[in-house]
Amino acid sequence: MGRVPLAWWLALCCWGCMAPNGSQAQEDPFVRSPGNITGAQELTGTLQCELLVHGEPPEVTWLRDRQTLQLADSTQIQVPLGEDEQDDWKVVSKLRILSLQLSDVGWYQCAVVLGGRTFVSQPGYIGLEGLPYFLEEPEDRTVTANTPFNLSCRAQGPPDPVDLLWLQDAVPLLWPRATPPAPQHILCVPGLNKTSSFSCEVHNAKGVTTSRMAIITVLPQQPHDLHLVSSLPTKLEVVWTPGLSGIYPLTHCTLHAVLSDDGVSIRLGEPDPPEEPLTMQVSVPPHQLQLDSLCPHSPYHIRVACASSQGLTLDQPWTHWLPVETPEGVPLGPPKNVTAIWNGTQAIVHWQEPMAPLQGTLLGYRLAYRGQDTPEVLMDVGLKQEVTLELREDRTVPNLIVCVAAYTASGDGPWSLPVPLEPWRPVSEPPAPSSWPWWYVLLGAVVAAACVFILALFLIHGQKKETRYGEEFEPTVERGELVVRYRVRKSYSRRTTEATLNSLGISEELKENLRDVMVDQHKVALGKTLGEGEFAAVMEGQLNQDDSTLKVAVKTIKIAICTRLELEDFLSEAVGMKEFDHPNVMRLIGVCFQGSELDGFPAPVVILPFMKHGDLHSFPLYSFFGDQPVFLPTQMLVKFMADIASGMEYLSAKRFIHRDLAARNCMLNESMSVCVADFGLSKKIYDGDYYCQGHTAKMPVKWIAIESLADRVYTSKSDVWSFGVTIEIGTRGQTPYPGVENSEIYDYLHQGNRLKQPVDCLDGLYALMSQCWELNPQDRPSFSQLWEDLENTLNTLPPAQEPNEILYVNMDEGGSHAEPLGAAGGADPPTQSDPDSCSCLTAAEVHPAGRYVLCPSTAPRPTLPVDRGSPAPPGQEDGV
Template identity: 45%
Template sequence: LSLSSCTSLEMFHLCVSFTKHPANQTVSQGNAARLGCAVQGLTEPDIVWMKDGEKLYSTDQMFITLGEQHWETYHSVKSVQQQDAGQYWCEVEFHDLIFSSERAWITVEGVPHFVQECQDVSTFPNVPFNLTCAAVGPPEPVEVLWWLGGVQEGEPRPSPSILHVQGVNNSVKFYCEAKNNRGISVSRTGTVHIKVLPAAPVRLQVMMTDNNVTLSWKPGFSGYSELSTCNVQLSRRLVRRWDLPYQRVQVPPHLQVLPGLRSHSNYSARVSCVNEVGASPFCPWLNFQTPESVPSVAPRNLTFELSEHQLALNWAGLQEEELQGRLLAYKVQWTLGGEPQEPLLFKENSAQLSGGGRFFNTSFQVSACTSVGCGPWSSPVLVLPASGVQVQVQRSHMWVGLLLGLLVAIVVGLLLTAVAHRRDKETQFGFAFKPPGAESSVSFTAARSFNRNCAELQDSTLDSLGINEDLKNKLQDVLIPERLITLGHMLGKGEFGSVREAFLKKEDSTVLKVAVKVLKSDITSSGDIEQCLKEAAYMKDFHHPNVIQLIGVSLHRRPVQRLPIPMVVLPFMKHGDLHTFLLLSRLGERPFSLLRFMLDISRGMEYLSSRSIIHRDLAARNCMLNENMTVCVADFGLSKKIYSGDYYRQGSVSKLPVKWIALESLADNVYTTQSDVWAFGVTMWEVLTRGQTPYPGVENSEVYEYLIKGERLKKPPDCREDIYEVMHSCWSPVPKCRPSFQQLVAQLEVLCLGPAPPPKEALLYVNLEGEGGSAPWQQRAEDEEKDWLMVGSEVALAIGGDYRYIGGPCEAPEGGATDAEDDVVINV
């Protein structure tokens, strides 16, 4: 609407207008910015600030009364960074109409920031290639200076800049500097790699099931070139080794199902992988034996010899390939007078049974058995003396006639019974003796019961909540009618509300046991409901075994309230939350793997970070254990989707889990995937201490000062050194020096599947995107070397600023990680 829309509200005798609008501001990076807005014509209006079309949520927003129905509010940023630049305005809603103020821009001036950093390059020797680097202000212009192998390449040139390199013979480091009149920023350090042959695959292993054999392996060093295929060579060992043809496999995934293998046979396998340069050496042969199976055929040529005192049975033994395993015994099954007798077992392919006369008219079958089971039965053989065969044929014809006659009698009897039953039913319900007249009977089934003394509540819909259209559309297809949910006892209670056991009636009338997260009952605004349902919207698209999945959303209608209570329906987790399980595990003796718990959490967080989700509340209490003892990351109440960049700045002071929060988040409320990595390190510590509270003896209010002095959580008792090294790397004071979740998954997989790895080499070159290595603040003084990146560079002039926003080596500045701001408030 226009700035002053009175005509559309004449029926209310009101006039809504903005008396103050936000103004354009140009602010230097690190300084404060403040935008103001005032509206007249409403009593206690809900004024909302907008940035680039998105609502800015804040629970500490203040309103100042300027007069009757005249209100003013402000939006403040304490320390402006590049991500705060954008278009701002304020809105107020009245009777489904939106009134907007004028729009203003915040422009941030500071050192250049990179929009395209240096990326690693893989190339063949002496082949030309290009390097690209781009940075922007304001202020403009921005110039780029290239450094290749510690040597300056040419003069500064305007951004964006492309450096053409004629070719190199060896691996070389490079980076670029971006400079404007505010200072210098340094990009991450890239590496030019020379493509070589890949290394042989590692960790070749065989997985066997009842139906097939699967070969899997891990790729070795890729040679700085993507692997395209792998060659699988298979050999069968009989009297001599018999090599089978190569199988070419497209990768990834790095596995191959091996069809057509014979059961209980000896095989060998090895693998070689191929990149642009060529094929790697083969890995060592892996010897394995396929599992046993039941014999594939029945014993042949079953014959008998009958005498007065003995019955001799003989049959042909099976070949090794027909047995498909190690022969345990031959099983002989026999029937006398139509009655099955106790089976007999024989080691050899013959049997001698005493008392030949007692086996007249006896049927015999034989089957071969391995440890897996018995194979097919041979055709039955009937034991008769030579003179009795003709008599047996005649008796067989007689029995066939008797059986056919009995079958006809049974069918006729069943038909007569069905007709009599139908006639009796019609008489009982009045169909056979229907009275004359045009009156017709009506039958019905009661679908629902109701109470005449109480008005029945209708199912709530998302339209009644007043939430935005995007959120409503995301949740529409997972909305579950309230009548299908039966709430049970409470499983847990917190500040947001409670979690209750429940039973969900599905479309096929089956009942599913679920957990229902119910928002507290004193909610009064659509904003509270919208915040709750945003968690469900995040979970709707999650599909990963280590991330809890949404079943649906339901709305509990309240008789005297305008808004229903949201209920988020989740899978029922048999073993509850991980923290409680760890505490109880101190008393029990049930075996389980703490490393497996940590690996499950890292895999779930890797999936979330790949989908640009910042959790912000990762801890053992927010991880759940299902019936298979698999950990699922849960509780996304504080989660945020990153729509641009890699940060999220909390816009309000709220109650936060201080002992799990990263150093930079405590300082200025900036949250990134790297701050989730910090929380993961604390969660690892929780797991290894069986649920102990972090920083024992340190109060919440003392945590920031404790960390700023360089202190960290101590190594838990009985914790392996290599596991603590992974944990400690998550707590680097420089966020981008922490490992990514992808790297953490790889490291924990190695720790789970093998012995402790050998010590790593000293980390000589570290940058904002460092990969692996020990924590730089742990290095000994004698290991420290002057970083060649600093030689001849003007970056030393910039290091005096905020280390989090100006690139450089991964080491904390002198005097601690960062200075604490006086106006940072954390509720504990």
């Protein structure tokens, strides 16, 4: 409600100070004042006042404790009592409070300004009284054994005072108060040695309320005194002392070991390791563990935690990280490529570093050699990898053998195999390669070029067979497979379904499941285009069956499928959709392929039933704003809503999430029943109602649930939110959230704003819509509950008034549709120049439910209120 003008306040003050006693009573226009309401919190309260006025009806203002309600949720109905605007009017104003709170308690009045004078109704009082209401309840938690902790439980009236009693394992607690005393709502527990449950009872004059039961799980305390007892190059042995675990003995302990660079990557008190740790479990007792397969001469950090039969949790008490280090080891292998050559007076020995791990810092090499009749000589040659030995030229020199070993601070590694001393041979010139005659080289080049050319022709020919489409069949047998040859033309491929599936390279299981889904392209004949957009086109078609011809809608998707995984995902969803069998769910007839020279995979074509009356967004718009307006009874709109809820109940029972539920995706068949459509196979077809954020996929943000906008998480409850927005058909197809930009919708919803109740919307329907937009998804109703409520609402409505001559809108005639991209079929709105746009029906042709009819309206076209915005043309709704 807007700001109250200054003149209104001056008039109110003057009236309160100068009006004589009884003047208001004599000329009081109010015939009904607000009543008194006393109830419990979170209940819905409604106040109402009525007044009779002469001339133009005034605006009714609501007061609480003589203060104007700036954001009151009030509605005002003005009923003329005569035929002229200057006659008497009856004005009814209702104030609704959806959830009573303490801040709503007070005296409520209605105020109007008539002829410069302010009149105020008799006050009505809203009060709260009931059982205590919990502001805070005890929560589940995990604690370590014998460790103090606190629980909190708070409640309030009215009526007050509220007394609180704590219970442990359903037994009242009579513990002495803490020192210093804690507040009554805080329970100080000195510690537990077993898992227990805690709850609280609150009492007031109206009765007792019991809180939820909080489970306190007792886990072992943190182990301590973790230390190293022995170490080897690849093994470490550690022991620790376990902490208290209450009455539950320890079952096992878990140890983490992380390789660190001198401790830099592990900081004191860091809760989680910086990388994936080496994890080991050990049964206890004893409380010790030997870590194997470690890297020698390397720093590690280790920690340990223990668990009891109460299980492990994410916040289990780990010890602090303990820095340890494995000692050095000897090299695991000998030097490689050892050679020894004698040139007459010298022996030159050469080798390379060992391939096996050194297990430490290489300090040098040791060399040993001996002759047949001479003792062994051992030398430390340092880090050199080549040594020259001065030898006497005698008979013993050619019989020498040489060995080499690497060593670290821990000792020598294994010796290499003995290498005999070989005499030196001068390096001779390499033999000249034999020359080939020049014509041999030329012949080889010609043969190689011919092979490459033949291979290229074969590859190009095979590629053209897979990517070109359009001509009649020319079957031949090559390698036992059917081959189809054709020229490029704008038509469907004439290949058989079997040949198409064989060429896609999909799995045999999926190929078998597609037997009943795939449709031969030559059985589909295309007609006029019903609508075309950026991502898809919908065409009227005929499916030639064995004994009949079925009118269908053919949807060609322009989005390219680039990988086999995308194609298999598409076909798998088609297999699942073919199994849908419900009168309010669009049934997939089949899928065929349209080939393409530009893409590696053919484009899928979706075949759906033809929907005579188009989508549920365009139908009310054409009926309401067309050149020949048609009356849509409330009973019909509620029936549409019930059909959608019934179809979504079926899909949710199948564990199928729609993610794009909107009126534009709900179709009307010949019997005026709604079918939920456009799920799974065509997520990327729409553009106008979708908003692209960064590099993410386009999303219909004005229909999408708030948690899906934040986290991109979709559930059946997010479909329930979209269902609440889909009931936009009750507003005759207008755009939701008029004036709110697509990029601002999340902040708008996060601030608590929701769609407003349309003027002609039933209170019960809007309450049902509001339940669909609860912030917590678990608080939203299921589709089965929504369907039941809508059916009950439909049964309580009086039958729609039927005119003498029953007319039925025939939307199957006329020109091209504006843009029915959400339709599996569709038609044009009737025009004044089309006398056959409405055809007479007999009594037997009336809808079997008997709840609604359609007939041309003789009343002038209604004008919508200014604050609801103007409806967008079909297919051009406000984007998302």
